[in-house]
Amino acid sequence: MRRLPIYFLVDISESMIGEPIDQVQEGISTIVRELKKDPYSLETVWISVVGFAGEAEVITPLQDIISFYPPKIPVGSGTSLAKGLFKVMDCIDKDIVKTTYDRKGDWKPLVFLFTDGVPTDDAQIAIEKWNKNYHGKPNTIAISIGENTNYRLLGSLSDNVLLFNNNSENSYKEFFKWVTDSIKTTSQSVTEANKEGINLSKIDHSILEKVDPEALQKFPDNNFVVLNGKCSESKKPYLIKYKKAFTDSGIAGMQTRYYRLEGTYKIDDASYYRLSSAQKSSQKISVEELHGAPSCPHCANPIALATCSCGGIHCLKGEGYNECPWCGTGDHYGFSSEGFDINRTLG
Amino acid sequence: MENTIRQILKNHHIQDNKTMDKVISKLLTQTDIQSNIKLIIEAQKTIMHEAIIYKEREEFADAFFPITNAHSKKKYEFVFPMEQFPNIRIKNISGLDLAGLNFEENTIKGIPFESDTYDLNIEFFHTNDEENSEFKKAQLFVNADPKDLWKNIPSDIEAPFHKADEAMFKGSFLDKKIVVASQRGRSHAHEGKFRDDDFAIVELLNSWSIISVSDGAGSAQLARYGSELATQSINEFFKNKEILAELDLELNKIFNKEKEEPESKQNVIKILYRGVLDTFKTLKEKAEEYEVTLKDLHSTLIFALVKKFDFGYIILSFGVGDCPINLINKDFSDVLLLNTMDVGEFGGGTRFITMNEIFDDTISSRFKITRTKDFSKLILMTDGIYDPKFITENKLEDIESWKTFFEDLNGKNDDEAKVDFQNDENIDEQLLSWMDFWSKGNHDDRTLAVIY
Numbered sequence: 001m002r003r004l005p006i007y008f009l010v011d012i013s014e015s016m017i018g019e020p021i022d023q024v025q026e027g028i029s030t031i032v033r034e035l036k037k038d039p040y041s042l043e044t045v046w047i048s049v050v051g052f053a054g055e056a057e058v059i060t061p062l063q064d065i066i067s068f069y070p071p072k073i074p075v076g077s078g079t080s081l082a083k084g085l086f087k088v089m090d091c092i093d094k095d096i097v098k099t100t101y102d103r104k105g106d107w108k109p110l111v112f113l114f115t116d117g118v119p120t121d122d123a124q125i126a127i128e129k130w131n132k133n134y135h136g137k138p139n140t141i142a143i144s145i146g147e148n149t150n151y152r153l154l155g156s157l158s159d160n161v162l163l164f165n166n167n168s169e170n171s172y173k174e175f176f177k178w179v180t181d182s183i184k185t186t187s188q189s190v191t192e193a194n195k196e197g198i199n200l201s202k203i204d205h206s207i208l209e210k211v212d213p214e215a216l217q218k219f220p221d222n223n224f225v226v227l228n229g230k231c232s233e234s235k236k237p238y239l240i241k242y243k244k245a246f247t248d249s250g251i252a253g254m255q256t257r258y259y260r261l262e263g264t265y266k267i268d269d270a271s272y273y274r275l276s277s278a279q280k281s282s283q284k285i286s287v288e289e290l291h292g293a294p295s296c297p298h299c300a301n302p303i304a305l306a307t308c309s310c311g312g313i314h315c316l317k318g319e320g321y322n323e324c325p326w327c328g329t330g331d332h333y334g335f336s337s338e339g340f341d342i343n344r345t346l347g
Numbered sequence: 348m349e350n351t352i353r354q355i356l357k358n359h360h361i362q363d364n365k366t367m368d369k370v371i372s373k374l375l376t377q378t379d380i381q382s383n384i385k386l387i388i389e390a391q392k393t394i395m396h397e398a399i400i401y402k403e404r405e406e407f408a409d410a411f412f413p414i415t416n417a418h419s420k421k422k423y424e425f426v427f428p429m430e431q432f433p434n435i436r437i438k439n440i441s442g443l444d445l446a447g448l449n450f451e452e453n454t455i456k457g458i459p460f461e462s463d464t465y466d467l468n469i470e471f472f473h474t475n476d477e478e479n480s481e482f483k484k485a486q487l488f489v490n491a492d493p494k495d496l497w498k499n500i501p502s503d504i505e506a507p508f509h510k511a512d513e514a515m516f517k518g519s520f521l522d523k524k525i526v527v528a529s530q531r532g533r534s535h536a537h538e539g540k541f542r543d544d545d546f547a548i549v550e551l552l553n554s555w556s557i558i559s560v561s562d563g564a565g566s567a568q569l570a571r572y573g574s575e576l577a578t579q580s581i582n583e584f585f586k587n588k589e590i591l592a593e594l595d596l597e598l599n600k601i602f603n604k605e606k607e608e609p610e611s612k613q614n615v616i617k618i619l620y621r622g623v624l625d626t627f628k629t630l631k632e633k634a635e636e637y638e639v640t641l642k643d644l645h646s647t648l649i650f651a652l653v654k655k656f657d658f659g660y661i662i663l664s665f666g667v668g669d670c671p672i673n674l675i676n677k678d679f680s681d682v683l684l685l686n687t688m689d690v691g692e693f694g695g696g697t698r699f700i701t702m703n704e705i706f707d708d709t710i711s712s713r714f715k716i717t718r719t720k721d722f723s724k725l726i727l728m729t730d731g732i733y734d735p736k737f738i739t740e741n742k743l744e745d746i747e748s749w750k751t752f753f754e755d756l757n758g759k760n761d762d763e764a765k766v767d768f769q770n771d772e773n774i775d776e777q778l779l780s781w782m783d784f785w786s787k788g789n790h791d792d793r794t795l796a797v798i799y
Contacts, residue, residue, distance in 0.1 A: 001788035029486060033464040036488065039496035039537065043788040066490050069413035099690065102741040104734075188534070266409070321360060332360075 004044045004107040004187050005062055005095060007138070009088050011115035011145075012051040012275065013079040014226040014345050017239050017265050020116060020145060020166075021073050027176035029070040034180040036065055040187045044107070048091060054078025054120070054277020056087035062095045074268055075239070076275025077228065077345045081119040082126035085157075089129065092138060109138040110186060112179060113157070116145040120277065127156055141182070141200065144211065148223050155213020160200065162208045174207045225259045225285050226345045229305070229313035230325040231298035237272055238297045239265045239345075240304060240313075242290055259285075261292025264304055284341040306333060311343050348384050349375065355387075400473045407435045407471060408483045414455070417489045419462040423448065425455045434474045442467040446489055455487070462491030494785060500539030502531070508572035510542055515775035520548070520556050521655050524771065525798045527558075528778040532731055533790035534565075543570040543646075544729050544792040547578035553591045557582050559650035560794055562670055562729040564699060566645070569637075573630065573644030577700050580629040581650050584622040594618055594663075595654075602658045602718060616714045619652075619663055623700070623710075630701055641701045648700040649686055649727055653798075662717040662725065667705050669697045671733060671743050674717065675724040679753075682746045685715050690740060724753075724799050731793035735786035760784060768799050 010024055028049065035041040048062040053076025060071045088111060099105030140158035144151065147163065154161045164175055181201030203210065225242040242259035249256040287305070294304040296315030306316040312326025316333055323330040352371050357363060374380050410432070417423040427437060440450045446465045448457035469483040502512055512531040519525065531542035543563030550556050559578040563570025585591065593614075600611040626648065634641045647668020654661050664672050666686025674683045689698040698705055705713075733743065736755070742748040758765030764781040766774060782793050 001786075003788075029464075032488070036462070036464070036490060037496065039493050040534070040790075042491065042493050042496065043790075066418075067416055069416065069488070070486070071413075072411040100739075102739050104738050321358065 002044065002104060002107050003046045003064075003097075004041075005046045005048065005109040006183060007062075007088055007091065007109060007111045008047070008049045009084050009111055009113045010049065010051050010059075010073065011053075011079060011081075011084075011117060012073060012075050013053045013117055013120075014075055014077055014228075014239055014241075015079075015117055015224045016145075017075050017226065017241055017267070018263050021075060023172040024114065025070065025073050027172060027179070028073075030173070030176045031180045031183070032065060032068055032070060034177075035183060038184050038187070041065060041184055044187050045183060048095070049073075050084065050087050050091065051076075051275065052080055052084025052087065053275040054080055054083075055275045056080065056083035057275060058087065058091065062091065074271035074275055076272055076277075078277030079115070079117045079120045080123075080277060081115065081153075082121055082123040084113075085123070085126040085130055089126075089133070110183070111138045111140045113140065113142045113154070114145060115142070115149055115154075117148055118150050119153070123153065127153070130157060139186075143208075146223065151211045151213045151215070155211075161211045161213050162203070163211045164208055165206065171207050174204060178203065178208060224262075225290065227305070227313050227342065228345050229264075229296075229315060231296050232301065232314050232316065232322060232325050233296075233299040235325045236298050237267050237269050238304070239267055240294050241265065242292070245291075257289070259290050261290070261294055264294045264297040266297045283344040285344050286341050287336075290342075305342075307340075307342055313342065348381070348388070351384050351388055351391075396475065400476050403432065403434050404471075404473050404481055407432045408481060414467075414485055414487050417446070417448070417459045417487065419459050419489050419491055419495070422458055423456065427453045427455075429453055435471055436474060436477075437469055437471045438480055439470045440467050441470070443487070446487065448487075459489040462489045462495070464488050493787065497533050497537050497790075499536045502535075502539055502541045506541075508569060508575070510545070510571045510575065512536070512542055513779060514542075514546075515779045516546075516548060517771070517775040518548070520558070520798045521554070521653060521660075523798050525558065525796065526766075526771070526774045526778050527794070527796040528775060528782050529794040530731075530779060530782045530792065532792040535792065537790075541571040542792050543567075543574055544731065544794040545571075545574035545578050545646075546727075546794055546796060547582050548796075549582040549586065551585055551591060552588050553595060553654070555585065555591050555594075555652060555654045557585055557650060557652045558727060558796055558798070559648065560670060560727045560729060560796060561649075561700075562647045562668060562731070562792065562794070564645035564647075564697075565791075568643040569639055570644065570646060572633075573646035573701065576630055576633055576644065577626055577646045577648045578650075580626045581622055581648065584625045585652060590618060590621075598654075598656065598661055598716075601716075602656065602661075612716060615663065615716055616711055619665060619714050620710065623648075623665060623667075624706065626700060627706070645699040645701050647689075647697060647729075651685070651725060651727065653725070659718045659720045660722065662715075662719070664715045664717065665713055667698050667700050667702075667713060669733075670727070670729045673724075673726045673743060673749070674719065674722055675726070675746075675749060676719070677721045677723055679723050679750070680746060682744060682749050683717065684744050685717055687713055688740055688743075724797055726798070727794075727796040729792060729794040731789070731791035732782075732795045734791065735784070735789040756781060768797075 035045055042065055046062050046064050047068050049060040049071055051057055051059045055076060092109060096109055097105045141160040142154040142158040144163045151161055178201055185201055223244050227240040229238050229240060241262045243262045245258055245260045246255040247258060295302045296304045301315040301317050303316040307313050308324035308326060310324060310327040312324055314325050316322055319334050321330060322333050349371055352374055412428055415425050442465050443450055447460040448455050465487045467485045467487050469485055470480045472480045515528040517526045527546050529544050529546055546560045548558045559581050561574035561577040563574035597611040597614045601608045630644050631641060634644055647670050649666040649670045649672050651672055652663040664685040669688050669690050671688060672685040674685055736752055737743055737748055756766045766777045766781050
């Protein structure tokens with residue numbers, strides 16, 4: 001039997017924490033739910049989920065829809081598109097069976113790349129390798145979640161670069177329905193002989209729009225600030241995510257940028273550090289720019305944004321003596337009325 | 348008790364030293380302090396007790412474990428991996444009844460009756476706090492039997508060039524017999540499309556007979572008509588007395604003389620070539636007549652033009668596309684592939700009789716002249732049979748695979764469908780119902796012709 005292998009190459013960097021990652025998780029489960037109802041897909045589609053943050057990892061190895069169970073998507077620090085691409089290339093080399101005289105090969109694989117950010121490392125070598133050996137081998141669809149990606153870079157990987165506009169509650173639902181329909185049409189048409197090109201489902205332009213990779217793109221400023229803290233009680237890590245917003249500056253026509261608290265999220269320590277880049281972030285942000293006081297998602301501590309002289313962010317019961325869960329030093333903590341800089345993650 | 352006091356003092360940044368020892372011993376003499384400390388220790392115990400309950404409950408709520416997929420109408424059992432959570436008990440799982448499953452002793456059990464995705468709500472408690480339940484969500488997937496998902500929509504009888512969804516034929520072929528069946532594939536049936544395969548058999552003059560088989564391309568609009576035209580027109584070409592006489596003459600020259608006759612071989616191939624070219628022209632003319640493109644008629648073509656001479660059976664064969672013609676010898680110990688197959692690196696890379704490009708220098712390699720004293724079977728088929736039953740090209744030239752194939756035809760299959768070549772009264776119907784076999788991922792049109 002010929003398989004139609006589908007790879008989901010998912011950006012699992014910290015900026016995806018919260019809603020986006022939940023929705024990717026939910027989305028993959030919706031895709032599987034729908035494909036299970038389609039006899040073509042049920043008999044031919046095989047799925048693999050590969051995640052990339054600072055490091056890349058095969059979250060689910062290639063398996064048929066019949067045995068597939070949606071995985072728990074981890075997060076890590078950093079956005080190494082290069083490592084993600086290398087990982088998928090490894091998978092393709094290992095998994096895909098080619099047709100020969102005495103072997104029945106697979107259908108051309110399909111790669112869906114989901115990313116919401118700009119790589120934190122140089123993806124050039126990976127892209128060159130991809131283009132030299134892999135371009136056109138799998139059918140690739142690059143999907144930019146939000147406008148914060150480099151279209152030109154994505155365009156150098158795929159002829160299909162799409163921008164996902166998450167502007168309504170229904171967007172994700174519609175978006176994953178589109179992905180499902182695209183897989184369905186592809187799995188049908190491969191069984192019909194002689195179709196080389198990729199068959200994407202019709203695009204709803206309010207949700208997905210085709211992007212011209214050559215068009216001049218204005219990069220918005222950093223959309224998110226993500227901080228990595230540790231619970232003083234349980235020593236478990238968490239992330240605090242702030243989203244960019246603007247407020248009137250008091251001067252007519254001018255606005256001040258600030259970051260509004262979006263939420264705090266528990267993360268799995270093992271997978272987080274495994275997937276995070278070894279590269280340390282030297283980026284800092286002034287707490288004056290951060291609006292909203294988060295509490296610790298692990299324990300009942302009301303303050304999640306305390307920082308030690310070592311630079312580590314952690315939670316705190318209140319003013320008084322506390323031990324830093326990062327470096328172990330104990331000290332007396334008090335509130336700072338002045339602004340100070342705090343470490344950001346790579347995002 | 349002393350340690351508790353020490354900890355309290357430490358928490359208030361009072362250094363632990365000799366003076367402190369004295370303070371502590373003084374404090375310990377006071378009964379109200381003692382009872383307060385007791386209360387603190389009790390309170391701490393209670394808090395810790397509660398904290399552990401919360402912690403363990405939280406860890407279970409956060410834990411991720413995939414629940415093995417179930418299959419509809421098949422016995423199912425899933426045991427929750429509770430070893431890591433010794434103090435957690437699952438009380439109940441709601442949502443299971445919808446799937447026809449039940450939960451007892453940490454196990455989901457039963458025979459799910461309907462395929463779907465079920466949202467489960469797992470109710471659990473901590474053994475030290477049985478009164479308070481919490482809930483955890485999970486999903487259970489019940490897979491459908493793919494057979495239940497395929498629809499069988501009849502094709503539109505009113506449509507132009509309509510063709511029956513199935514066809515069969517039995518009769519004689521020279522001094523042998525022939526049975527053919529052709530069936531619309533599941534993928535076409537699912538969408539109410541047409542059967543694109545076709546076949547045609549003609550008893551010709553001068554004791555010649557011809558069988559041709561064609562597989563219309565699924566992506567071509569009028570493939571059903573293309574395959575019909577291809578088989579009909581090649582047979583039509585050989586209904587010509589002069590052409591057949593010419594073939595007789597050349598073949599007698601080749602096989603009745605001791606020395607090689609390369610020129611006669613060339614002449615035979617030239618005649619066959621004319622036939623194929625004629626078919627191409629017919630398709631082209633019809634495309635123009637109906638104002639469609641040649642692409643709309645894309646079809647493969649194989650044929651075997653056969654006659655029994657004094658020196659044996661002569662089989663003149665041709666093929667374009669990925670449908671094989673095979674000849675199995677008298678004692679079933681050897682098999683020959685009588686045509687070149689066009690297969691691509693990825694699925695679907697085939698060629699069609701409607702392509703200009705096949706009429707190049709290599710076309711002569713598509714023809715074969717085969718002589719055999721006698722044979723047990725001559726078989727023509729489309730890839731709808733060859734893909735599921737032989738899987739790869741090399742198996743077509745492997746006699747063991749053919750033995751398995753004929754055992755299958757003889758009833759060694761899941762449906763116990765048998766094609767009886769001895770008592771062959773209903774052999775055509777038998778072949779058609781055998782052809783309805785299930786094969787995962789293979790849903791192409793199927794055509795099989797056996798001369799026996």
